[in-house]
Amino acid sequence: MPKCKVDLYAAIRRDAKAGLSIRALQRKYGVGFLTVQKALTSAWPEPRKKLPPRPTRLDPYKPMIDEMLRADLDAPRKQRHTVKRIFERLLDEHGADEISCQMVRGYVADRREEIRIQAGRGVVEAFVPQTHKPGVEAEVDFGDVTVRLAGELVTCYLFAFRLSYSGKAVHRIFASAGQEAFFEGHVHALNTLGGVPTGKVRYDNLRAAVAQVLGFSRHRVEAEHWTAFRSHYGLEALYCQPGIRGAHEKGGVEGEIGWFRRNHLVPVPEVATLAELNALIDRWDQEDDARRIRSRPRTIGEYFAAEQPLLAPLPEESFETGRLFTLRVDRYGQISVRTNRYSVPVRLIGRNVRAMLHASELVVYDGRDEVARRERLIADGGTRLELDHYLEALVRKPGALPGATALDQARSAGRFTPVHDAWWEAAVKAHGQRDGNRALIEVLLLGRHLPHEHLVAGLAAALKTGALTADAVALEARKAADTDTAEVPAPSAGSRTGIAPLPASVRAHLPPDKRPLPSVAPYDQVLRLRRDRPTP
Template identity: 70%
Template sequence: MMRRYNVGYATVSKAVGSAWPEPRKVMPARRTRLDPFKLAVDAMLRADLDAPRKQRHTVTRIFHRLLDEYGAEGISYPMVRRYVKERRPQIRAAAGLGVDEAFVPQSHPPGMEAEVDFGDVKVRLGGELVTCYLFAFRLSFSGRSVHRVFASGGQEAFFEGHVHALRTLGGVPRGKVRYDNLKAAVAQVLGFTRHRVETARWTAFKSHYGLESFYCRPGLAGAHEKGGVEGQIGWYRRNHFVPVPEVASLTELNALVEQWDAGDDARRIGARPHTVGEAFALERELLAPLPEEEFETGLQLRPRVDRYGQVSVRMNRYSVPVRLVGRRVQVVLHASHLVVYDNGVEVARHERLTGKLRTRLELDHYLEALIRKPGALPGATALEQARAAGRFTPLHDAWWDAARAAHGEREGTRALIDVLLLGRAIGHEHLVTGLAAALRVGALTADAVALEARKAAQADDEAAEPAVDAAQAANVTFLAQWRLSHLPPDTRPLPSVAAYDQLLRRRAGGARREGESG
């Protein structure tokens, strides 16, 4: 054997003694010039365990400290880099840091649990790139999710997202709903416990719908506790918001979101045996019923109207009728719009602005002031916004130019303001039709525009009326009768001449006195 394979006796003995070769002998590491300074490097890395994250040692800083403070002549930067790369994870692991955390698989009974979260998305809204907020409500068992995009992530959006989601799902989860520590729900986090001081409105909202909240640990440490909705928002953003959607309004965008949610029912999550829609069909029947009345999600405010006819709401300004200048009004702020009330009567409604320090004005709110100050109309900000929104059309400008040429600057502008006041009783489309008809014949008065606009409205009403058969048509004989049938009911009392009987008695008494004297 030794002669055949040309090996020594010791090799043959080892082969006969075991079929496995002996492990290769590990040679001791070769000494380097860094060895005397490794303890100093270890001390620096241990000090980083308690240091702020952005003020820890880099390899470059360690290298320069070794040169300046320890006189480490002859060492090189690659030498220090290799040692730090090997030694830093070992030191962190010895301190109990940087070790992969173990997770325990969870089962979610149907109809019991859900998760809620917000995520920001970029949207090109009306040609402008803005940041909006995507609300997601996800059932844990089926993975069925309901989404809604809002202009803000405030409490009103938080509530409206819940109302929309619960209405869409047709019920309320009977178990816990997992949340981050959102300001809309949590007023204070009590130490390192699960206890939270909730906001008063959120407590009322939960009681109304019968929700049971569960709050995750603050920060990234608690993100995995509602990992389903965390991953859902990322998946939704990548699949439906790439490329960036271009819409005219949030209403249009949310209509698309509802279509995307409906199409998600055919998706299969991971290796689950059922699709999202099939699992939700089982879960829907196990949800708790919705309350009969919905919760008022709007935030109620009491701002004062300034001298410009505007109210300030969340660092943006909105117009109201100028007759309310100096008075306090009630504003109900919703996630996508706001409504202004005066003594319980709605006086203004605006789409909510995105961003801050912006202004949204309605030209109709300033017409009473412009009647007295017609010279302020050409440069009015409300007029500029009405043009941009398409409410003040090129036909308005053409009629205005003709009216100023015929009546003068002041009276021509007043005639236009009278036309704009007609918009409170006549639809915008009919008013534009009336302007076009009056401009064609050179009728540059508000009365002419009103007449032509009412003709257009009457023609549309007649075209919209259902067709009648010959027997019904025969009953309508006179045009005057048709017009009288469209008049409102006369609720005035019948006329009486009782007050004039006193004059008759007085006159009769005077006649008798004249006869006696004769």
């Protein structure tokens, strides 16, 4: 049986030419006499007749609604009919009890703009095609994405920087859409592209860049840090109109974020860290160079190869993208940064420290010394504590160790392993609660000088032999470290300096050494000076 009506007509006409009668054609194709006659008359089927709209209960009241909408054309802007007011008037003035407010809302949504256009008040929305010159224009935007991060479903933000000519886009995912992420996204994109657009870069009214929108114009009061960043890289910003109308002015990057999200982030990616996810995104960006945008004759990578030499060069000096805070450490050994709390060493309680907040991490300085580096928290109101920061306090208060919040977080992060718990339990049984806690704290202090994996190996070996002291754990940990070192190939026995000599095959291809042999003759002058000096 033919798939469509055009194929059916073609088959009927072909069989009719072969000599089949009308009745035989009806039986063969299961159609009526009129269908066969129409097929023999014309090769194209007649267009399907559009059915008249079905009557609704709202039909008698549509002229009244239209009259109210026409009256709104000359009414003050703040005194025009809302859907609710139209519905109330129909009930009060015309007794329209059989209609609902939803029926009125659906009709008014389409009819209001039609009446404005008929009266010459409306403007038909049109999109004008644009031609972009290579190396001149770009677009920037953020889009939210959902990621399963370390087993937890969280909302992150996808930064996109897209060149308008080639369509080459660079993406980066951050925990927030703040100013730090905005700047780091720019730095990563410009370094990846190898240059800066020479013309305007389109932005919407992101709070990271715009401090205030001045009316309905394109003039903005920029954030000071953003102005300095633009000046450093030579970026020229063009801000889109506020609201949904402005989204059409940077439709390239809007569509790019949607395409990237549908093609690379479906299904929801599962990663341990954002750094792991961004490594995948860098690889996807490189693979996307091989695709074509709609009906373009060449790929993104081919267009970008012609555009890249036309970009302005990058500045030689780097720009600090983080935000600096001066904070006071409270009595819990914590500082508060953007509604989240982070621990620092307890020796800094009561002092002011400097905290540099980046898009993905927080770095804390005491003077010029770095005292803490922590991954930035995503959710607001969170707390991230490091057990090592509280060890000096726990030495004096060992009873506070079992209930310490930092201990729970160390267990969740895998830093406090079941081997730690087993050794701790055995130490408490052997020495009592207080001395057992103190012995474990001394073991944890060893972690400042020994690698974590060697310390865990030392705990396991000490537990196996029943050695429940910090000194025994340190000894076993150093044995594990020596075992790892012994597995590294040692230099040859003929080398007295401890450095393995080059193979003969390599030395044969080296150029001859024309340097003069070392001599001690210059040092004879020193000996003469010592002999000429009078004896005291």
